[in-house]
Amino acid sequence: MSYQVLARKWRPRSFREMVGQTHVLKALINALDNQRLHHAYLFTGTRGVGKTTIARILAKCLNCETGVSSTPCGQCSVCREIDEGRFVDLIEVDAASRTKVEDTRELLDNVQYSPTRGRYKVYLIDEVHMLSSHSFNALLKTLEEPPPHVKFLLATTDPQKLPVTILSRCLQFSLKNMPPERVVEHLTHVLGAENVPFEEDALWLLGRAADGSMRDAMSLTDQAIAFGEGKVLAADVRAMLGTLDHGQVYGVLHALLEGDARALLEAVRHLAEQGPDWGGVLAEMLNVLHRVAIAQALPEAVDNGQGDRDRVLALAQALPAEDVQFYYQMGLIGRRDLPLAPDPRGGFEMVLLRMLAFRPADAEGAPRSPLKDLGISKATADSNPNPVAGAAVAAPVASIAPPPVAAPQPQTTPAPAPAPVVEAAPVAASAPVIESAPVPVEPQPEVAAVAEPLAPAVEPEPPVAEAPVDLPWDEPAAPVAAAPAPVEPAAPAPAPAPAPAPAPAVAVSAPAPVEAPAPVVAEAPAEDDDRDEEPPPAEDYYEVDMESYGYLESEAQQEASEPEPEPAAMPATGLAAEWLDLFPRLGLAGMTASIGANCTLVAVDGDNWHLHLDPGQSALFNPNQQRRLNDALNQFHGRTLTLQVTLQKPEQETPAQAAARKRAERQRQAEASIAADPYVLQMKQQFAAVVRDGTIEPLEAKA
Structure with missing residues (x-):
């Protein structure tokens, strides 16, 4: 007897032998048991998931001699002939080889005749999407209203190519891909029944290689049995499929985890x-x-x-x-x-x-193995073996490397107050002179003790600037003068030094060649460090009026402007409110607009007007600006007015303060809108997102 492949030998012959596709089987079984049969069924899905098998079982259920039911007997002549593929009333058509309209018409000419032996004449059209458009058109009428003794079973792997007119005339069932777990379960049953030794790892390899097709899995199993001489072993299946040993994959991942480039390349x-x-x-x-x-x-x-x-x-x-x-x-x-x-x-x-x-940075509390040295050269901080220099590097204070000096000289009096440079050897009068004899190798604790009062004023980052900063050396260093005492690594720190020596915190370094002779200035004290976090505001009194009143200002005037005006003590009422309404309509620009924006109207006596101007604008105010402001008022009112301007702090709100207040309100509204936005809240909740300060700007709005 010739050998029969596993895919054909183990093809299911009833619904209960089917593996998977429960959603399709449930609908068909209920329809058969309740005698609610449609005249056309369409089965879709990838190759090897059971489309043709389900169609043949359905044909067997319709024509079984025991009656129409979901459980055919499998023993009658009709069931045996359908299983053997020789039942006369089951017409299987390969649409891929009979695509012409003439073939379809020849097929439909026999639809009107009653079945020869069975209860129904069943047309099983496989790969129906291969039919031509004319064939589909010829099939439409018959498919919509066939004779009562005819059933159409259509199968395709590409339902998108079917016309909607065909789809609307059929009950469509989409068959799912077989997951590897289902494939392994079925292969275990088949190989156990076939008495073929196997390893479970090999079945998992076959299940993944089948890619959702049970027929492919059975075919690969046949190949694995032949390759392994009657056994299905993981090593043989891996060699047959050309897949990789997982042990080597884990070797690569472990080398990656250890950060070992040598092991990784090996x-x-x-x-x-x-x-x-x-x-x-x-x-x-x-x-x-x-x-x-x-x-x-x-x-x-x-x-x-x-x-x-x-x-x-x-x-x-x-x-x-x-x-x-x-x-x-x-x-x-x-x-x-x-x-x-x-x-x-x-x-x-x-x-x-x-x-x-580019592995991610270390996360707090995350498990991680330390990276091994990859052989990358690292720049050394200082190759000088001088122990004092080493102490200066280790100490958490700013260090200044002075230019080479001829010879160290003891200093009996404090250095001049403005000089921030400490030479290589000078010390305080009460401190012993540093000799050229070797110094102990680990002076870090002593230096740290001396520098302890200055610890809050030192940043953890290296204090060396990228380029020398030009500062007037005759200018007293007021921020550094607040330090209790200059740092002397080798001195015993007897007492705080007097105020006339405001040198920055330094560590004495042995004479060594440096790249630039210019001294490097240490970082500013901690109270000034916040300036790097947020730059000073670039807006001033009159720049804010650009949003409300639309006038422009030159670049030089912006540089000379003052910070944003403070809120007014009182809201604008009476003449001050009239000035707020009048000022935008004067058409002022430049410094004249800045002066007018910081004024308030305090008295009107006929044609005599009296304004109060913020003294902060006195640098910009002159007779020319007063004349221009007076001309603008004359042109607006159409008569000659006499204008008097007094430098006095306005008690009520000026146009500049009103503009600043409106902009602050818009900013608060914009920030509140962003904080309450549902998408922003969702991003914060799901991705731990944060809104960076200073990045929210309100949209421009008309005043």
Whole structure:
């Protein structure tokens, strides 16, 4: 007897033997049991998921000699002939080879005749999407109203190519792909019934290689049995499929976790000996990282189908979650770009080295193994073996390297007050002179004790500036004068030095050649450090009026302007309110507009007007500006007015203060709108997003 392949030998012959597709079987079984039969059924799905099998079982249910039911007997002549493919009233049509309209018309000419033996004449049209448009048109009328003894069963892998006129005349059932778990379960049953020894890992390899098709899984199993001489072993299946050993993938991931570039490249070299598909290697790495991410989220959800559950859980404990996501994303991008690499192996190595170089920064509390030294040269801070210099580097204070001096001289009196440079050897009068004899190697505790009062005034970052800062050396350093005493590493720090020596905190360094002879100024004290966090405001009294009154201002005037005006003591009423309404209509610009914006009207006596001007604008005010302001008032009113301007702080709100108040209100409204925006709230909740201060600006609005 000739051998029959597993896919045909184990083809289901009844609904209860079907694997999966429960959603389709339930509808068909209920329709058969309740005698609610449609005249046309359409089965869609990928190859090997059971479309033709379900159609044949349905034909058997319709024509079984025991009657129409969802459980055909399987023993009568009709059931046996359908199983053997020789039942006369089951007409199977291959639409891929009979696409012409003449073939369809010939087929439909026999529809009107009654079945020969069975209860129904069943037309099973496979790959129906291959029919031509004329064939579909010829089929429409018959498919809509066939004779009562005819049933149409259509099957296709590409339902998008079917006309909607065909789809609307059929009951459509979409068959799902077979998951690997379902495939492994069925292969276990089949191989057990066939008495074929197997390993579970091999079945998982076959289940994933089948890619959702049960027929492909059965065919691969036939091939694996032949390859393994009657056995289905994991090593044989891996060699047959050309898949990668998971142990080597874990070797690459462990080298990546350790940060060991040597081990990483060595693992790649071992992989290259097998001549693998480097894209497939990346795919295996992504599969492992996917399972690691699942283990971190839900450890009990990790299956042991590949026998590596313990390895996956160990990696999940060792790798931080952000590293797993980062490696997965970089592997996806690297797999996409791999065809662009000049050499596949080189592209794969570059992906791994990129993962190694750009691994995420350490997260607090995240498990991480320390990175090994990759052999990258590191710049040394100071190669001078002088112990005093070493102490200066280790001390947490600012250090100034002075230019070379001829010889160290003891200093009996304090240096002049403005001089911030400390020479190599001078010390305070009460301190002993530093000799040239060797100094102990570890003076850090003593220096730290001396510098302790200055600790709040020192930033943790290196204080050396990128370029020398030109400062007038004869100008007293007021911020540094507040320091209790200058730092002397070798001195015992007897008492705070007097105020005439306001030198910055320094550490004495041995004479050594420097790149630039100019001294480097230490950082400012802590009370001035906030200036680097937020630059001073660039707006002034009259710049705010641009939003409300639309006048422009020159760049030089902006540089000479004052900070934003303070709020007024009283709101504008009476003449002050009239000035707020009048000022935008005068058409002023430049410094004249700035002066007018900081004025308020205090008295009107006929044609005599009296204004109060903020004294802060006195630098801009002169007779020319008063004349221009007077001319603008004359032109607006059409008569000659006499204007008097007094430098006095306005008690009521000026146009500049009103503009500043309106802008502040718009800013508060904009910030409140952003804070209450549902999308912003969702981003904060899901991604821990924050709104950076100073980045919200209100939209321009008409005053």
